[in-house]
Amino acid sequence: MEMNQYLEVFIEESKEHLQAVNDHLLVLEKNPEDISIVNEIFRSAHTLKGMSATMGYEDLASLTHQMENVLDGIRNHKIKVTAELLDVVFQSVDDLEAMVYSIAAGGDGKRDVKEVVAKLVAIEKGESLITTNSPTSNTEKVVDQKNVNVGQDLSENYDQFEITVLQQSREQGFEGYEVKVSLRQDCLLKAARVFMVFEILEQLGEVIKSNPSVELLEDEKFEDSFTVTVVSKETPKDIEAKVSKVSEVDQVIVNLLDLSLLDANVQEKDEEIEVLPSEYIQQDVQVINETEEKKQSQTKAANVSNKTIRVNIERLDILMNLFEELVIDRGRLEQISSDLNNQELNETVERMSRISGDLQNIILNMRMVPVETVFNRFPRMVRQLARDLGKKIELVVVGAETELDRTVIDEIGDPLVHLLRNAIDHGVEMPDVRRQKGKNEEGTVVLKAYHSGNHVFIEIEDDGGGISRDKVLKKAISKGVVSEQTAQTLSDKQVYELIMSSGFSTAETISDISGRGVGLDVVKNTIESLGGSISIDSIEGKGTTFSIQLPLTLSIISVMLVELEQEKYAIPISSIIETAIVKKEDIMNAHNQKVIDFRGKVVPLVFLKDVFEVKQMNQSDEFLSVVIVRKGDKMAGLVVDTFIGQQEVVLKSLGNYLTSVFAISGATILGDGQVALIVDCNALIK
Known part of the structure; x- marks a missing residue:
């Protein structure tokens, strides 16, 4: 199979999945008991792993698999979410991003990840110390490949946790099915077909387990058949029809599980098996319900989203260049029309100008990109900086849907990084200092974007110590930026603008966090080169706001x-x-x-x-x-x-x-x- 034609889509979708993992990990850190978030992370990781394996990037798939094992332990309540654990998972995501960008640059996607893999394996081994007493050896049993006896003692093939989920699912109106899938003997990419089958089953309901295990299926350590247990509200006929559409699938047999046998089996084994707490059971049933509702909503949304296509940005650039030439010719025609003063020509040119004006708006809107594409990387960055500095900081993002021309988006990222680092390093105080001032020990940094006229405003506001007028003036005078006589005549706003002078910094020591004493002059120059401006407002002891004004488009x-x-x-x-x-x-x-x-x-x-x-x-x-x-x-x-x-x-x-x-x-x-x-x-x- 020729994979190069899918490479661009693979890269873009991989970036989207990794961004989704990053976003959900940050939410999980604040809500460590919310299993629905873990399921979202797991789903993105699982999709990325399948895509990577299909495209032949084994290192990428392998690392994702190791990370997935930890996530699986979390969602099965065997591993507890901690900041240290998330540090390791974030490190894994960093390595995965580096691999994807390597592939995008024409590389092979390989990377030395021994250190992070060792950490993930250590976390995975730690889960066995707190595993419940339920037997796990049965999870690796392979169901008879010729027949699935739905009337057998189901507890022989399912552990207590899986049985409980099946029971609770039945009470919520779901049915349990064992789906036996047989691949053609000449199937070349068995793992890819397995992935496609799982994708369809996850759209129809929730996968409970598989025989052989997922790990064995991914490594293609099975013959031609495998069985997947799912809970769904679909009929067996519908499940069979949809799975059969996967190419190189030879046969699909869907059997309804006789869940009535479970009650007696569970009662007999109550004395032998420690049942999971009811709140965990309820959580997983809720996850299944939420997943089913989400799948239905996604199906509805798909009817709308399938009308959109991905367009290479280079094509939009070419289209924009052609239209720019059209604008020049339009101006020429308008002038000729004015000189000749011919009524028919005037009417035609006026109509063409109106139509080309509408076309211009459409093309410009096509090039507009939400600032979210830039903002997305900041929550993770702020988290890491806060941990490095020993500070507690909450980043609040407002107006991420605000749109800017791609040319502006490409340039604004670095200045915003510098301003955020400056706010975290110099603005927000240490927790003990904030407590002494009567503030909440967790500082807040607000990143806000909004439209106003033909401009976009981006504001970075912190509730830190603010800017000291006296300290800035003292430093400015010592560096010869202003004279003592001039300093006395400056307004507060003019004083604050001095910190954007070349080489100016009020930091006591140079740090790697906010720019090694370079100051904010680089930020100012970059923004002004984009046709924008930057202003500063500050109240000493209360906080500082940097406001950036940018044009919607530059072309x-x-x-x-x-x-x-x-x-x-x-x-x-x-x-x-x-x-x-x-x-x-x-x-x-x-x-x-x-x-x-x-x-x-x-x-x-x-x-x-x-x-x-x-x-x-x-x-x-x-x-x-x-x-x-x-x-x-x-x-x-x-x-x-x-x-x-x-x-x-x-x-x-x-x-x-x-x-x-x-x-x-x-x-x-x-x-x-x-x-x-x-x-x-x-x-x-x-």
Whole structure:
């Protein structure tokens, strides 16, 4: 069988299953007695193992199998969930992720996992010390491969736990079945067929056991037949029909278990076997019920989800590039139409513009990705950092469904990691310090995302010690960032922004947690390179909030076109407050800087002709055209010759040779074929 065609799907689904395992493990740590969570983890691990074995990645399947053994012990109440145990399971997931990424990069998926396997085996051996007294030797018995005698003493083939589950399932309306499956003698991938059969049976109900055992089936240590015991509300005919659809399955025989024989058998063995506590029994019956309900809901959801397909992101990039060319041609047609002033041409171009605008929205929405794809890795990271630092921290994620363009998503991960590490290392205090301050010893870090207009805001808020104004100023003065005289005039917000200066850090010692004293300047530069901004609010003793503002997309943006002599420039609409016509006589001077009074605020003027060294052909009249722009709480007035109007343009990079051009973030091609440079307002506001 040619497996390469399935490789991409395997990689993507493996990542999804590993993320699901990570998420559920974090929930399990807070609810260690909730067996339903363990079942979810087990199901994801089991699916991953089967997929890996089918694709031929034995190391991946083997490690997943070892992890699955521990999970099986937990859900059978033989192993207790502890933080130390979860550390080992998390380490296993890390190794599994490394293997999957190795495969994605073209590797063989092999990795040295002797250490973690040894830990898993040790945990598995420990379960035997607290195993209940119920006999387990019967679990490895192989049922007669020719017939399943449903009238036999069932206790010979089922242990006490399995019998109890079967009994309770019957009371809840489920039936017990023994499904005997025979594979064709020429079947090549027996383990893969077994996996597919189990997948179908798990959709129909809950698997109780198998003969031979799951381990033997996975290792293909069986002839051509195996038997699976399930509880389900399906009819034997339906079960037989659905399992028979698996290729290379030769025969399926479904026998109804005579559960009425169980009552007498159990009574006779009550004196010999220690029965599990009733709450455990109820938990497992509840799991079966929940599973059945979930399977039904999944069936309904499947009718909707099967209308979706996976699309390679490279294809979306190609589609976006083609549409960008269409936007340029659309602008050209609009200009030609305006020049010719032909009614029919005007109507046609107007209709084409409207349709292409709808197409643009569809394409942009196709590229939108929930920030959840970035946020998903943070709970695990926060847990590990908290344990390393000896702190207790709860991460609260809000608005993970908020969507951003993929190009922004790709860049925002590292800045968020740095900010979270900073909040955990410098923000949240140690538990004993928090108790002394009258706080809960467990600190809280809130990661929030939400839409507002054409922007997405991401906030990281902690309830730690806040930022000390005096400490920041002292450090800033000692490093020469500000003078003592200037320091006295700064507002609190301006002081907080000093911590994002290059090389600035208030940490007493350099640590590996929050960046080796690099500070937050890298974070600021990255966010501003994306056309965004970052601001800080803090109350000493109460906590700190970092707020990041990002554009929804980077490729097609709305701009105000302006002219300087014969040159055209584009100013992003997202940075503009408004445009104004100012009399020259209203211009004032302050600290060697020309300023204007704009709605009661002093706004400095920036003459773009001087910034971009545009040769002045003639002197303008008594009025100036000014574009008022803003960056955070700072404003500036950009002086231009004339306003051309608003337009949607395609943002093009200047390339590797023009990376250091001041105050220019890119370029665009206008409808008449001219190139207009896009002004970086953030660089002009100081």
